[in-house]
Amino acid sequence: GETIWITVNVVPITKPGEHEAGSLLISFTDIGPVRKAQQQLKYLATRDSLTGLYNRAYLADRMRDLFEPAGLSTELARVAVLFVDLDGFKKVNDTAGHEAGDALLCSVARRLASCVDKKDTLARVGGDEFVIVVSRYDTTGDLVALARGILEAVAVPFAVAGNEYYLGASIGISLFPEDGQDVPTLMRNADSAMYSAKQRGRNNFEFFTADLNKHLQRRFAIEQLLRRALAAGELSLVYQPIVDSRRGRTVGAEALLRWYSRELGDVSPVEFIPVAEDTGLIVPIGNWVLEHACEQVAQWRRTLAPDLVIAVNLSPRQVSEGLVERIERCLARCGIGADALELEITERLLMNDSDIVLPILSALSNMGVRISVDDFGTGYSSLSYLKRFPLHNLKIDRSFVAGLPDHRDSIAITQAVVAMAHSLGMNVTAEGVETPAQASFLRAIECDKQQGYLFSRPVAASAYARGLQESSQAVQEPAALRQAD
Ligand code: C2E
Ligand code: MG
Ligand code: MG
Numbered sequence: 086g087e088t089i090w091i092t093v094n095v096v097p098i099t100k101p102g103e104h105e106a107g108s109l110l111i112s113f114t115d116i117g118p119v120r121k122a123q124q125q126l127k128y129l130a131t132r133d134s135l136t137g138l139y140n141r142a143y144l145a146d147r148m149r150d151l152f153e154p155a156g157l158s159t160e161l162a163r164v165a166v167l168f169v170d171l172d173g174f175k176k177v178n179d180t181a182g183h184e185a186g187d188a189l190l191c192s193v194a195r196r197l198a199s200c201v202d203k204k205d206t207l208a209r210v211g212g213d214e215f216v217i218v219v220s221r222y223d224t225t226g227d228l229v230a231l232a233r234g235i236l237e238a239v240a241v242p243f244a245v246a247g248n249e250y251y252l253g254a255s256i257g258i259s260l261f262p263e264d265g266q267d268v269p270t271l272m273r274n275a276d277s278a279m280y281s282a283k284q285r286g287r288n289n290f291e292f293f294t295a296d297l298n299k300h301l302q303r304r305f306a307i308e309q310l311l312r313r314a315l316a317a318g319e320l321s322l323v324y325q326p327i328v329d330s331r332r333g334r335t336v337g338a339e340a341l342l343r344w345y346s347r348e349l350g351d352v353s354p355v356e357f358i359p360v361a362e363d364t365g366l367i368v369p370i371g372n373w374v375l376e377h378a379c380e381q382v383a384q385w386r387r388t389l390a391p392d393l394v395i396a397v398n399l400s401p402r403q404v405s406e407g408l409v410e411r412i413e414r415c416l417a418r419c420g421i422g423a424d425a426l427e428l429e430i431t432e433r434l435l436m437n438d439s440d441i442v443l444p445i446l447s448a449l450s451n452m453g454v455r456i457s458v459d460d461f462g463t464g465y466s467s468l469s470y471l472k473r474f475p476l477h478n479l480k481i482d483r484s485f486v487a488g489l490p491d492h493r494d495s496i497a498i499t500q501a502v503v504a505m506a507h508s509l510g511m512n513v514t515a516e517g518v519e520t521p522a523q524a525s526f527l528r529a530i531e532c533d534k535q536q537g538y539l540f541s542r543p544v545a546a547s548a549y550a551r552g553l554q555e556s557s558q559a560v561q562e563p564a565a566l567r568q569a570d
Pocket of ligand 3: 460
């Protein structure tokens with residue numbers, strides 16, 4: 086009573102000496118299992134085996150079908166590609182294990198499927214990456230609604246094996262035909278937009294734009310060229326004097342990195358340091374900075390003043406095993422004490438895993454290296470780290486100094502930072518001091534040190550030495566007077 090698939094074989098049977106077949110041998114074979122295997126294969130070839138969603142290969146086929154102009158209709162298809170990347174999945178996978186990770190991905194897949202219309206295609210294209218191809222939309226408002234719906238769906242906590250997990254998603258959207266006319270371009274542009282959304286802060290979506298494309302191309306160029314910059318001798322250091330507020334004496338310098346690229350010209354550290362951090366290039370570059378800055382201060386201590394301090398910016402990625410030893414070796418090689426070096430760290434670093442960061446900073450501090458918090462006041466609202474870490478100095482960000490001496494909020498903030506730092510036994514440096522009025526205000530509130538264009542722009546080592554010689558002659562008298570009392 087069932088229908089089954091069979092093959093039929095027919096063989097004519099001819100007697101010896103006769104030409105016509107006398108009978109036929111007919112045999113039937115049940116090919117149900119073979120058909121099933123074939124269908125299974127076809128399914129497997131188009132599906133992601135974990136979640137059962139479509140895979141990348143099927144997605145590409147489906148997109149190509151959609152891009153073909155539909156018959157003779159002149160109306161162009163309007164197709165959108167949404168690239169969805171989970172936020173926070175890697176952490177779950179690493180800590181809770183792959184089984185939990187797999188279960189979580191299946192739950193995510195189900196939630197995404199519930200957001201997506203039947204006519205549209207949902208695929209998993211990588212570990213925690215999904216793509217939705219919307220085969221026809223009316224306005225971009227529809228896509229915004231879809232993206233918001235996905236973000237909301239993913240934001241609801243997931244229950245897996247008795248635990249609750251919180252995820253998020255970043256979504257990039259590219260449109261056919263505006264943003265590309267073939268599968269690779271549209272996928273790449275949706276991916277770029279996703280990346281940009283992630284950079285802006287997670288749980289976001291973003292449409293691809295030509296500006297984004299330009300921005301990413303420049304970023305890509307910087308990344309490629311920066312890889313060779315160190316070996317090509319394109320990096321150099323400039324030094325900006327740091328001045329003692331009370332006496333006006335130069336007590337040290339901050340070493341600042343400069344890159345002159347043969348292809349791109351001067352590139353600001355504001356632009357290339359983040360790229361160096363993302364790619365890990367900051368580690369070799371940062372080591373180079375450290376070596377050169379220490380050599381320079383060693384030379385200045387011999388020729389200019391024996392107590393000059395060099396401040397070096399340290400990226401969070403440099404703070405790992407081996408840093409303490411590296412700095413020890415570097416100081417020994419240059420023949421200077423640890424008091425010659427001040428490391429400028431970011432508030433971001435202090436928010437990182439303190440199990441790793443705290444012992445390293447403590448070891449450096451015990452050695453005698455001073456730790457300074459750069460751009461203080463811009464990063465985080467929590468100040469609890471000030472008690473937990475061995476810190477010696479706070480650098481008030483120049484955005485606060487810019488409002489001095491008239492802006493009420495800037496006054497309140499700088500005064501409060503100075504008072505707090507002093508009561509915690511720390512010093513304060515003001516960055517970005519540009520006017521005499523700012524300098525005298527900072528002196529009046531007993532900010533210890535100052536740095537900014539008022540005293541000098543960052544300059545080459547030779548110019549720094551010249552400036553220091555000139556200024557030491559100029560302030561000799563008041564300094565001598567102060568020493569007397
Ligand atoms: P930062 O450490 O806060 O450095 C101070 C920045 O303020 C420098 O910009 C300096 O030129 C600028 N500046 C100094 N005085 C004034 C002023 O009076 N007015 C204004 N408007 N600006 C002033 P620069 O050299 O472009 O460096 C930017 C950032 O790049 C640095 O900020 C630092 O975060 C990063 N950076 C620079 N060199 C290195 C390095 O060797 N390693 C690492 N990890 N980061 C670096
Ligand atoms: Mg700095
Ligand atoms: Mg700074």
